[in-house]
Amino acid sequence: xxxxxxxxxxxxxxxxxxxxxxxxxxxxxxxxxxxxxxxxxxxxxxxxxxxxxxxxxxxxxxxxxxxxxxxxxxxxxxxxxxxxxxxxxxxxxxxxxxxxxxxxxxxxxxxxxxxxxxxxxxxxxxxxxxxxxxxxxxxxxxxxxxxxxxxxxxxxxxxxxxxxxxxxxx
Amino acid sequence: xxxxxxxxxxxxxxxxxxxxxxxxxxxxxxxxxxxxxxxxxxxxxxxxxxxxxxxxxxxxxxxxxxxxxxxxxxxxxxxxxxxxxxxxxxxxxxxxxxxxxxxxxxxxxxxxxxxxxxxxxxxxxxxxxxxxxxxxxxxxxxxxxxxxxxxxxxxxxxxxxxxxxxxxxxxxxxxxxxxxxxxxxxxxxxxxxxxxxxxxxxxxxxxxxxxxxxxxxxxxxxxxxxxxxxxxxxxxxxxxxxxxxxxxxxxxxxxxxxxxxxxxxxxxxxxxxxxxxxxxxxxxxxxxxxxxxxxxxxxxxx
Numbered sequence: 001x002x003x004x005x006x007x008x009x010x011x012x013x014x015x016x017x018x019x020x021x022x023x024x025x026x027x028x029x030x031x032x033x034x035x036x037x038x039x040x041x042x043x044x045x046x047x048x049x050x051x052x053x054x055x056x057x058x059x060x061x062x063x064x065x066x067x068x069x070x071x072x073x074x075x076x077x078x079x080x081x082x083x084x085x086x087x088x089x090x091x092x093x094x095x096x097x098x099x100x101x102x103x104x105x106x107x108x109x110x111x112x113x114x115x116x117x118x119x120x121x122x123x124x125x126x127x128x129x130x131x132x133x134x135x136x137x138x139x140x141x142x143x144x145x146x147x148x149x150x151x152x153x154x155x156x157x158x159x160x161x162x163x164x165x166x167x168x169x170x
Numbered sequence: 171x172x173x174x175x176x177x178x179x180x181x182x183x184x185x186x187x188x189x190x191x192x193x194x195x196x197x198x199x200x201x202x203x204x205x206x207x208x209x210x211x212x213x214x215x216x217x218x219x220x221x222x223x224x225x226x227x228x229x230x231x232x233x234x235x236x237x238x239x240x241x242x243x244x245x246x247x248x249x250x251x252x253x254x255x256x257x258x259x260x261x262x263x264x265x266x267x268x269x270x271x272x273x274x275x276x277x278x279x280x281x282x283x284x285x286x287x288x289x290x291x292x293x294x295x296x297x298x299x300x301x302x303x304x305x306x307x308x309x310x311x312x313x314x315x316x317x318x319x320x321x322x323x324x325x326x327x328x329x330x331x332x333x334x335x336x337x338x339x340x341x342x343x344x345x346x347x348x349x350x351x352x353x354x355x356x357x358x359x360x361x362x363x364x365x366x367x368x369x370x371x372x373x374x375x376x377x378x379x380x381x382x383x384x385x386x387x388x389x390x391x392x393x394x395x396x397x398x399x400x401x402x403x404x405x406x407x408x409x410x411x412x413x414x415x416x417x418x419x420x421x422x423x424x425x426x427x428x429x430x431x432x433x434x435x436x437x438x439x440x441x442x443x444x445x446x447x448x449x450x451x452x453x454x455x456x457x458x459x460x461x462x463x464x465x466x467x468x469x470x471x472x
Contacts, residue, residue, distance in 0.1 A: 028445055039456040060460050061411045075456075076411055077448035080441055081418055117428060118302035118316060120435075122262045123380040132260030133253060136296050136312075139272045143289065146280035153326070153464050155281070155407030160458060163397040165390070166449040 023055040025065065025079040033072030037062030044072045055081055245310070248346065249292060252310030256294075258380035259306060259314060263298040266317050266471075271297055274469040278326060279313055279333045285405035286341045295333065303420060304433045306383050307336035309346050318429055321471060322419050326464035330406060331413025334399030341398070344391040386436045393438070393446045400447065409461040417444045 033045040037059045045067075047053065053065040063076040150157075265272060272295075279295035291311035300316040307313045313336040315329075323329050339345065396413060404410035421440035423430050437443070 028448055039453060060409050060463075061455060061458075075448075075451075075453075077414055077444070077451050080421075080444060082422070117318075118263050118298075118300040118304065118432060119428075120384040120432060123259070123384045126258045126262035126380040128254070128257040129260040129264065130257060132264050133257045135265055136256070136260070136272075136294050139269075139276045139296070140292060140294050141276045141280045143280070143284055146277060146284055149277040150281045150407065153407075153462065153467055155462055155464075157285070157407055158405050158458065158461070160401050160404045160410075160455075162401050163450040163454060165394065165397070166446065167390075 023081055025053050025055050025063075025081040027051045027053065027074075027078060028080050029078050031074040031078045033065075033067075033070060033074060034062075035072060037064070037073045039075075041073070045070045047074065053079065055079070245291065248343075249310030251346075252308035252312045252340075255308040255380065255383065256312040256314070259308070259383055260296075260298065262380050263300040263316070266297045266299045268297075268471070271320075271469055271471065275315070275329070275333075278329050279337070282330050282334050282402050282406045282408075283311070283337050285402045286337055288341050291340070293337075301429055302432060303423065303429045305332055305336050307339045307345075308383075309340065309343065311340055313337060313340070317471070319416075319420075323416065324465060324468065325409075325412065326468045327403060327408040327412035327461065328416050328463075329412070329468065330403040330408040331399050331411075332416055334402035334406075335395045335413060336399075337402060338395040338398035339387070339391065342391070342394065344387055344395070384432060384436065389438045393443065393450075396443050396447055397450050400451070404455070404458060404461055407461055409463045410455055410458060412463070414444055414447050417441075417447075 027047050027049050030049050031047050032043050033047055035042040035044050047065070047067055051067060053067050056064040056066055056071065058064070058076060059073075061076050062073045063079050063081075064071065064073050065079060275295045275297055276293075280293055283289060283291070283293045288311075293311040293313070295313045295315075297320055298314050298316055301318045302316050303318045303322060305313070305315040305319055313333055315332060315336075319332065320329075323332070396417075399413045400410050403412055417440045420430065420433070421444065425434060438446075
C-alpha cells in the first residue's frame with residue numbers, strides 16, 4: 001500500500017516535471033538573469049541572445065530558466081519557447097521558413113473530415129445569417145454590467161500608456 | 171489574434187486588383203438597382219459605352235465607391251458595414267450554442283473595450299463554431315473568436331488579450347482606413363458613392379460572402395493591434411502577458427495544420443509577432459502591478 005502510494009507520487013512527480021523538463025527556449029535578446037521575477041531583484045548573471053535554455057517555470061511576465069550553469073528569472077518576452085514533447089527548435093525554425101515561402105508539408109495536414117474549419121472558400125460561399133446576428137445582439141452588454149463583472153473578479157483598472165512602435169522612431 | 175484576427179483588408183495597394191473580391195460585375199449590379207441616373211451620367215460622359223459601365227472607369231472599385239459613400243465619422247455607417255460583414259461570417263460559421271459561454275465572452279470583451287478610446291461603440295462578442303484557430307473583427311465593434319482558438323486558452327487574461335487585439339483593429343479602424351487609402355477614391359467614387367448609399371448597396375457590395383474576413387491587413391496593423399491588445403488587457407486589470415502566451419501556444423501548432431492555414435496566411439508568423447512585442451515592451455511594463463489571470467473564472471468548454 002505504502003509502496004503503491006510512493007510510486008503513484010513518483011509518477012505524478014515525473015509527469016508534472018516532464019511538462020517543464022520538455023520545454024526549452026532560446027533567448028531572443030540579451031538579458032540579465034534575476035534572482036526573483038522582478039527587475040529590481042539582484043542580478044545573478046547574464047544570458048546572451050541566441051542562448052538555449054531550459055524552462056523551469058513561469059510567473060506572469062517572468063520566466064525562470066536554467067542555462068545549465070545558472071538559474072534565474074528573465075522577462076517572458078525575452079524567451080521564445082519551443083513546444084513540449086513534439087517541438088524541437090530545429091523543426092520550429094523549419095516551420096517558420098515554410099510559412100515564409102508559403103510551402104507546407106502535405107504530410108502534416110491533419111485530416112479533419114467531418115470537422116468544420118473556416119477556410120477562405122467557406123468565407124466566400126457564406127450567406128448572410130440574420131438570425132445569427134439577432135442572437136448575437138441578445139448577448140450585448142452595457143458598460144455597467146461589464147463594470148460589475150470586473151468588480152466580481154477584483155479587476156482593478158490600471159493606467160497604462162500604449163506601447164510605441166519600435167520601428168517608428170528610426 | 172486574427173488575425174489573430176481580422177476583417178482584413180488590403181495591405182498593399184498594388185495588390186488591389188488581385189485581392190479585391192468585388193469586381194465590376196458587382197458594381198454593375200448595384201448601379202442597376204439605383205433609381206436615378208448614375209449610369210446615365212457615366213454614359214453621357216462616354217457615349218461609346220452607353221448602357222454599360224464605362225470601361226475606362228474600370229478603376230472605379232466598388233468597395234472604394236462604398237467607402238466614398240460613408241461619412242468619415244458616422245458610427246452608424248460603420249456599424250452598418252460591420253453588421254453586414256458579421257452576418258456573412260455567421261453564415262459561414264454560426265455562434266456556438268452555449269448561452270453561458272457567449273455571455274461570458276461579452277462580459278470580458280465589454281470590460282476590455284471600456285479601456286479603449288471607443289468605449290461607447292455597440293460592442294458585440296461571439297464565439298463561432300469552427301475548429302479553425304482564429305479571431306475576427308469588423309467595423310463598428312463586432313468581435314469573434316473561433317471555438318478552436320478558445321479551446322487553446324487557459325485563463326481569462328489570455329481571452330482578454332485576444333479580444334484586446336481585435337478591439338484594437340476596430341478602435342484604429344484598420345479595415346476602413348485601408349479602404350479609404352484606395353487609389354480609386356477621388357476618381358469620382360466619392361460622388362458616385364453617395365448615390366449608391368444604403369443598406370441594399372452595402373449588402374450588394376459586401377454581401378457576396380465573408381471573403382472580406384480572409385483579407386490581409388498591413389502587418390504593421392497587426393503588430394499595432396498586438397501592442398494595443400496587451401495594453402488594453404493590462405488597463406482592465408488583467409495580466410498583460412495573456413496575448414503573448416497565446417501567440418506562443420499558436421506558434422507551437424504545426425504550420426501545416428489546416429486549422430491555422432487562414433490565420434498564418436493573414437498574419438505575420440506568431441514568433442515574429444512575439445519578437446515584435448518583446449522589442450516594444452522591453453522594460454516598459456516592469457513597474458506595472460501584477461494583473462489577474464483569473465484561470466479559475468475562465469469558462470471552460472466541455
